[in-house]
Amino acid sequence: MTPLRKFITRSGHTLCKQVRQKNGKSYLSYDWYMRVQHRGCRKWVSLHENPKTAERMANELAAALRSKESNTRTLGEILAAMEQSGERFSPKPRAVQNVSTLGELRDAVDLGGANLGVNLVTAREYVRSTFTIVWCVLGKRKKQIQWKSQIPELPVSVLTASLLYDFKSERLPPGLQNHTEPARRAKATANRHLRNTQALFRDERMQFLRAAGLRLPAMEEYRAVSTFTSAVQRYELPEGETILRVAKKIVSELPQENRKLYVAAVLALHAGLRRQEIASARWSWVVQESDGLKLHVKAEEDFAPKFGTNRKVKITGWLAAQLGHRDSAKGVTILGGSLADNLATTERLVLWLKGAGVTAKKPIHELRKWFGSFFATEYGITVAQRQLGHSTPMITNSHYAGINFPPSLRMVWFDPELSAPLESLLARLHQPVEGQIRDAFGFPANRYHEAQ
Numbered sequence: 001m002t003p004l005r006k007f008i009t010r011s012g013h014t015l016c017k018q019v020r021q022k023n024g025k026s027y028l029s030y031d032w033y034m035r036v037q038h039r040g041c042r043k044w045v046s047l048h049e050n051p052k053t054a055e056r057m058a059n060e061l062a063a064a065l066r067s068k069e070s071n072t073r074t075l076g077e078i079l080a081a082m083e084q085s086g087e088r089f090s091p092k093p094r095a096v097q098n099v100s101t102l103g104e105l106r107d108a109v110d111l112g113g114a115n116l117g118v119n120l121v122t123a124r125e126y127v128r129s130t131f132t133i134v135w136c137v138l139g140k141r142k143k144q145i146q147w148k149s150q151i152p153e154l155p156v157s158v159l160t161a162s163l164l165y166d167f168k169s170e171r172l173p174p175g176l177q178n179h180t181e182p183a184r185r186a187k188a189t190a191n192r193h194l195r196n197t198q199a200l201f202r203d204e205r206m207q208f209l210r211a212a213g214l215r216l217p218a219m220e221e222y223r224a225v226s227t228f229t230s231a232v233q234r235y236e237l238p239e240g241e242t243i244l245r246v247a248k249k250i251v252s253e254l255p256q257e258n259r260k261l262y263v264a265a266v267l268a269l270h271a272g273l274r275r276q277e278i279a280s281a282r283w284s285w286v287v288q289e290s291d292g293l294k295l296h297v298k299a300e301e302d303f304a305p306k307f308g309t310n311r312k313v314k315i316t317g318w319l320a321a322q323l324g325h326r327d328s329a330k331g332v333t334i335l336g337g338s339l340a341d342n343l344a345t346t347e348r349l350v351l352w353l354k355g356a357g358v359t360a361k362k363p364i365h366e367l368r369k370w371f372g373s374f375f376a377t378e379y380g381i382t383v384a385q386r387q388l389g390h391s392t393p394m395i396t397n398s399h400y401a402g403i404n405f406p407p408s409l410r411m412v413w414f415d416p417e418l419s420a421p422l423e424s425l426l427a428r429l430h431q432p433v434e435g436q437i438r439d440a441f442g443f444p445a446n447r448y449h450e451a452q
Contacts, residue, residue: 005143009055013062015047017143028144038065045079102131103152104250108212109200115208116200117308129196134158137166142361157217159201164194172228187228196295198223237373240406240429242293242357247412248422249356260335262348263323264342267334268367270319270374270389270416271295274306279342281334283326286315292410293320297389302339311389318416350440372396374413377405 005017005028018029032054035046045061047054064070064078073081106127109116116123131151138144138158145151171190172183199205201219210216237243247269256260267273267281273295280303285296298310305311323334335342346364353363360366368388376384376396385396410431412418418425 007051009058011390013058015051015054015058015124016044018044024152026146027150028146030144034061036061036075038063038070038078041075043075044402099155099157099214102134102154102156102158103153104214105156105209105216106131106152108209108214112208112212113171116205117304118306119304122230122306123200126196126200130200131191132160132193133167133197136170137163141170143164151212156214159197159219159222161221161225164197164222167193168225169229193226194225194227220321224355237370237405240409241426243409244412244418244425244429245422246353246356246358248418249424251416251418254352257352258348259324260337260345261352263335264346264349264364265353265367266319267418268364269371270322270413271313271315271369272368273297273313274368274389275343275346276303277305278364279333279335279339279346283332283334286320286323286326286334293317298334307391309389311386313387313389316416369399371413374410375407378410 006014007056008014013034018033020027020029029046031046031049032051033046034054035044037043047057047061061078061082064082068189070078109123110120116126118126131148134151134154135145135148138154139146139148139151145154168190171186174349201216201223206216206219246401250262250269252266254265267278268275273281277297281295281297282300285298287294287296293315295313295315296310297305299305299308299311305374309363333339333342335345336347350363353367358366360369367399372384375387381393381396385393387394390396406429409432411425411428420428
């Protein structure tokens, strides 16, 4: 076997990785090796996967070979004695755990993604993040694999807590100064991959994957690894003039240009629906309850709510009227087409919103954020969290709410027709709200009240 990688310890010992051949491909050995010679016997001795542990074991082995007792012992006897003392110098190959491969995990997700409580696109994103972490650590950092095509052949047991800690170290190297914008972006990207891969191994999803025939190890320690802190960039609302111009353009121009685009836009701006929810929304979701109109976001044959959780979204009578004529037939979507057709409609809405002045990367989601900021300011974080369907109020607070919401901008939702000329609306935007009492900090005194 030919050494491929090596390093020299502080004691002068050379430790190497070995090359393995399988099916015409070359692989690096898992452990570090040291070549020793004793009484005419030469041997590559397997040490440990961790370089520091391997260096310590190499020093102990070298000391044992220099001792007086070594003159009467063979190399095999010396290694056996050291192994009995607690060190692992066994020349036997590492035992292979009876677990599924990452490729089998990927195939199970592709075939049964809907049973994971998320849509297939999200489920595949979980797997993609998992593969990214494995490649970043075992490929780029440790050089234990040479090609990404080798990842599906690895056992699921490579997904350990130490793998995630190594990934965090790789993504935030010591030279990158903390609390800087590059560090924040690196942390945010790493956190996305960490959350995705850990979400794949939640208890209920592990149950499904095991029922599908996968052999998975315990993943509690893997899920317990924390994400980076100080990685969130608080959401900053655009200028009030920008929001008002876009909202005015939606209600005054879009209905004549394309009715479906208009319905999709108001569902985002006035109900806070996500893009997939807009495309999947059924007329059967619109229900009149004792405390007002609600839109029940729930699972359908071609749709799974985010986090697998149904929710009830409060809507106004004005919004219900904008949706058009109700079709009572079972399964009919509000946009009127199939899921694929409705998603194509949202694609066209993205282009329209960009032309209307929305500069965010995800224009439809930006409308949802505007609505979330209004709702959180008007009714409180907890109520907004339930309306928007977030897992925790912290998500709402970090990515949607902002204390920079102008009180006069409430007219976009309380006077949604915006029938006055744009110049008049813009003038109202900078006028104080009549009759509004402000506290010592400049906030409306009745800023938080119960949702109607």
